Amino acid sequence: xxxxxxxxxxxxSFIVVIAFSFSLMRYQSNRPLQAVTANNNFSQHAISVYxxxxxxxxxxxxLDLPSFYFSISNLALPYSYKYLPxxxxxxxxxxxxxxxxxxxxxxxxxxxxxQFHNEEWRIPPSQVLQLQRLSRELLYTRNIDxxxxxxxxxxxxxxxxxxxxxxxxxxxxxxxxxAWKQWVPTFHLHSTNQFGLWFSDWWNNGNGIYSRSWISKSxxxxxxxxxLIITLIITLITIVVIIFYSxxxxxxxxxxxxxxxxxYILNVFHFLYSIPAFFVxxxxxxxxxxxxxxxxxxxNFSFAPISxxxxxxxxxxxxxxxxxxxPVITLSFGAIVFFTLMLYRSFEEEYAKNYVLSAKMMGINNxxxxxxxxxxxxLYSSSTFLFLLFPALLSGAVIVEQMFSIAGIGNxxxxxxxxxxxxxxICLFGLIGLVTALCFVALDYFQQKIDGKLLSKKEEKE
Amino acid sequence: xxxxxxxxxxxxLIAVMAPLLSNDxxxxxxxxxxxxxxxxxxxxxxxxxxxxYIKPLIPYRAGASDFNxxxxxxxxxxxxxxxxxxHWLGTTLRGCDVLAGIIxxxxxxxxxxxxxxxxxxxxGLLLGAGSAFSNTGLMRLSWLQLLLLFPLLxxxxxxxxxxxxSLIFKVLxxxxxxxxxxxxxxxxxxxxxxxxxxxxxxxxxxxxLFSSVPRLFFIVAIMGIFHQGIxxxxxxxxxxGWMEIARVVRAEIHKIQSMDYYAAAKLSGxxxxxxxxxxxxxxxxxxxxxVFAFSFAGAIMSEASLSFLGFGLAADQVTWGSLILEGxxxxxxxxxxxxxxxxxxxCLHALFSIARSWNNDNYSL
Numbered sequence: 001x002x003x004x005x006x007x008x009x010x011x012x013s014f015i016v017v018i019a020f021s022f023s024l025m026r027y028q029s030n031r032p033l034q035a036v037t038a039n040n041n042f043s044q045h046a047i048s049v050y051x052x053x054x055x056x057x058x059x060x061x062x063l064d065l066p067s068f069y070f071s072i073s074n075l076a077l078p079y080s081y082k083y084l085p086x087x088x089x090x091x092x093x094x095x096x097x098x099x100x101x102x103x104x105x106x107x108x109x110x111x112x113x114x115q116f117h118n119e120e121w122r123i124p125p126s127q128v129l130q131l132q133r134l135s136r137e138l139l140y141t142r143n144i145d146x147x148x149x150x151x152x153x154x155x156x157x158x159x160x161x162x163x164x165x166x167x168x169x170x171x172x173x174x175x176x177x178x179a180w181k182q183w184v185p186t187f188h189l190h191s192t193n194q195f196g197l198w199f200s201d202w203w204n205n206g207n208g209i210y211s212r213s214w215i216s217k218s219x220x221x222x223x224x225x226x227x228l229i230i231t232l233i234i235t236l237i238t239i240v241v242i243i244f245y246s247x248x249x250x251x252x253x254x255x256x257x258x259x260x261x262x263x264y265i266l267n268v269f270h271f272l273y274s275i276p277a278f279f280v281x282x283x284x285x286x287x288x289x290x291x292x293x294x295x296x297x298x299x300n301f302s303f304a305p306i307s308x309x310x311x312x313x314x315x316x317x318x319x320x321x322x323x324x325x326x327p328v329i330t331l332s333f334g335a336i337v338f339f340t341l342m343l344y345r346s347f348e349e350e351y352a353k354n355y356v357l358s359a360k361m362m363g364i365n366n367x368x369x370x371x372x373x374x375x376x377x378x379l380y381s382s383s384t385f386l387f388l389l390f391p392a393l394l395s396g397a398v399i400v401e402q403m404f405s406i407a408g409i410g411n412x413x414x415x416x417x418x419x420x421x422x423x424x425x426i427c428l429f430g431l432i433g434l435v436t437a438l439c440f441v442a443l444d445y446f447q448q449k450i451d452g453k454l455l456s457k458k459e460e461k462e
Numbered sequence: 463x464x465x466x467x468x469x470x471x472x473x474x475l476i477a478v479m480a481p482l483l484s485n486d487x488x489x490x491x492x493x494x495x496x497x498x499x500x501x502x503x504x505x506x507x508x509x510x511x512x513x514x515y516i517k518p519l520i521p522y523r524a525g526a527s528d529f530n531x532x533x534x535x536x537x538x539x540x541x542x543x544x545x546x547x548x549h550w551l552g553t554t555l556r557g558c559d560v561l562a563g564i565i566x567x568x569x570x571x572x573x574x575x576x577x578x579x580x581x582x583x584x585x586g587l588l589l590g591a592g593s594a595f596s597n598t599g600l601m602r603l604s605w606l607q608l609l610l611l612f613p614l615l616x617x618x619x620x621x622x623x624x625x626x627x628s629l630i631f632k633v634l635x636x637x638x639x640x641x642x643x644x645x646x647x648x649x650x651x652x653x654x655x656x657x658x659x660x661x662x663x664x665x666x667x668x669x670x671l672f673s674s675v676p677r678l679f680f681i682v683a684i685m686g687i688f689h690q691g692i693x694x695x696x697x698x699x700x701x702x703g704w705m706e707i708a709r710v711v712r713a714e715i716h717k718i719q720s721m722d723y724y725a726a727a728k729l730s731g732x733x734x735x736x737x738x739x740x741x742x743x744x745x746x747x748x749x750x751x752x753v754f755a756f757s758f759a760g761a762i763m764s765e766a767s768l769s770f771l772g773f774g775l776a777a778d779q780v781t782w783g784s785l786i787l788e789g790x791x792x793x794x795x796x797x798x799x800x801x802x803x804x805x806x807x808x809c810l811h812a813l814f815s816i817a818r819s820w821n822n823d824n825y826s827l
Binding site for chain 1: 613616617619620621623624625626667670671673674675676677678679682683685686687759763766767770771773783786789790793794796799803806807810811813814815818
């Protein structure tokens with residue numbers, strides 16, 4: 001039950017994150033179409049704002065629509081104000097709709113008044129001026145009696161065969177019997193908005209134009225697919241490296257009998273923790289990938305066999321092992337230091353417990369105690385960190401991928417942010433939000449399970 | 463005084479005195495008997511031959527080019543300058559002085575870090591304390607109120623914006639509807655059926671929502687779209703940094719509430735204000751200091767990373783991250799990576815050690 005509620009929460013948070021990012025990107029300061037019209041960074045103003053084709057494109061990409069659209073109105077009014085014409089006429093319509101409670105009739109009257117000007121040739125010239133005056137009075141009067149009066153005069157003067165007359169003949173004499181309708185509120189959610197169009201398009205695998213990349217004009221899924229796989233590979237390798245090395249380093253430090261050396265190393269680790277990842281990466285590139293220094297490892301990931309072909313094969317992955325070394329070290333450096341310190345602290349806590357003492361009494365080797373029992377119990381307590389490692393590494397991948405020019409998610413994010421490629425940005429936001437939320441759910445499930453295990457063990461003992 | 467504070471004080475002094483330390487204008491100028499301080503003004507000045515002036519220690523402004531020493535002059539290279547005009551920590555591609563850049567970087571790092579940490583501390587403190595105190599169920603809605611909430615909101619909106627009536631009548635109706643809402647709650651507030659609108663739940667949902675997109679990811683995407691500037695950066699860093707603070711503050715207040723001295727103070731009839739001022743805040747202080755130092759360091763690190771990615775401050779504002787970025791582009795300018803990196807690491811390490819000194823056990827950093 002708890003898991004179901006968590007999953008519902010994940011879905012809602014996913015939608016809220018996407019909606020939030022969408023509305024943020026809607027209110028951007030620059031004009032969004034710069035990205036659509038520009039083919040590269042050097043021709044930002046490919047189409048002038050005053051060009052008619054600019055408006056056409058603006059309409060084509062649905063940017064003239066609101067980002068979200070719901071309306072709160074009442075029974076007397078039409079559902080939406082969107083299709084209403086300009087300001088004065090809108091006032092007229094709202095006013096008379098609320099007074100009479102009959103929006104359709106008012107709309108027809110309004111349409112007929114507009115149509116009148118197109119049918120002047122049917123009317124005798126002597127009456128044209130009078131009719132024009134009457135129509136103006138009708139549009140702007142705010143008195144129900146005078147409106148009915150003008151309306152009657154207007155219909156009497158119009159020739160019977162004109163379209164205007166036929167249109168408004170169907171409308172009965174307007175009365176205020178429906179005025180109560182204005183007090184009944186209605187809520188209407190409209191589907192023709194930017195977010196709705198984008199989401200339906202994305203759901204249908206990018207058949208339309210709304211969820212395609214504004215730069216490469218290809219679907220979001222095809223743009224994200226390969227970077228996602230590369231980032232996932234690097235992140236997974238990094239996670240394995242972090243867990244392995246931090247466990248080994250922490251256990252060996254803990255088993256070391258020379259406590260002065262261990263304290264010294266721990267102090268060094270405390271300092272290493274405050275070194276930012278990009279500084280580490282820059283130093284690594286400077287030393288190990290520098291043609292003037294040791295040129296041991298390549299620094300440019302874009303020359304790796306894995307990123308040259310469109311499809312990723314295991315052979316290409318194995319061939320490009322050299323290219324993974326520096327990025328993985330950079331990405332895992334801070335986390336290894338952090339996790340080692342954390343594990344060491346929880347080793348100290350666990351080692352003081354009674355089961356260690358009894359194991360010692362039994363004559364079990366100290367190394368076996370640490371690796372077999374203490375490590376297991378301290379990993380339980382630091383499982384929070386392990387589950388939140390994945391989103392943190394995705395965040396760190398932004399820097400590392402930019403540094404080693406890896407065509408991953410982080411690099412995609414940066415290019416999309418530079419070019420204001422909003423569909424890609426929104427999709428990345430949603431993806432990362434989903435991954436993080438899933439990690440939270442998995443963490444919750446895991447902790448619940450551990451608690452259940454511990455509880456059942458306690459119950460068995462009792 | 464511990465050495466962590468000394469380092470932060472040192473960087474703060476550098477940041478405060480940055481225009482006095484590195485500037486291309488003199489600090490003090492006496493020309494024809496008239497005393498002036500040109501370093502405080504923006505406009506250019508002309509120095510005559512007979513004028514008396516005192517130049518700053520580093521006669522360069524951060525980001526100003528010196529084309530005599532362009533193309534990455536190392537600190538040990540021979541430079542086309544006199545001894546007093548030497549670039550002590552080398553130059554960049556355009557001949558900008560690295561030492562001046564580091565001083566300006568200290569200024570930006572400390573301003574951005576302090577302000578955004580303050581913003582996140584305020585948000586986190588308010589939300590954390592609010593959610594810790596709201597578990598007594600201050601806001602409680604009955605089922606009738608819950609049923610009426612959405613229709614009443616719709617009705618009020620419709621009355622205020624869509625109905626044709628006089629303004630006084632509209633406002634009166636609005637006030638009456640609000641009164642009605644609370645009156646209904648007052649009528650059946652003893653009913654067991656109902657929903658407790660818990661601020662704690664709301665806060666935890668908000669925390670999950672805000673931490674679902676990683677900080678750097680969020681700021682890069684937003685900074686690419688909005689104008690890049692120091693105010694935007696401070697606001698974004700402040701808004702994205704409060705989650706941990708709120709969580710820790712909430713846990714700590716819960717812990718204090720379960721203590722004996724808190725119960726004793728309550729039993730002795732101390733007022734709410736007295737309990738807050740005498741019991742809660744003094745016991746919360748160490749944690750607040752630790753958390754503030756921690757988020758200060760996090761903000762500095764994020765600012766440097768963003769500058770390194772090119773999404774931080776504007777291009778003419780030199781920071782530690784932008785210096786390292788420039789050093790990374792060239793393969794032999796080690797001084798561009800090393801000196802700003804050491805400054806950054808020292809600053810972060812000092813802040814982390816301050817945070818660690820304020821709490822030893824209850825909050826792992």
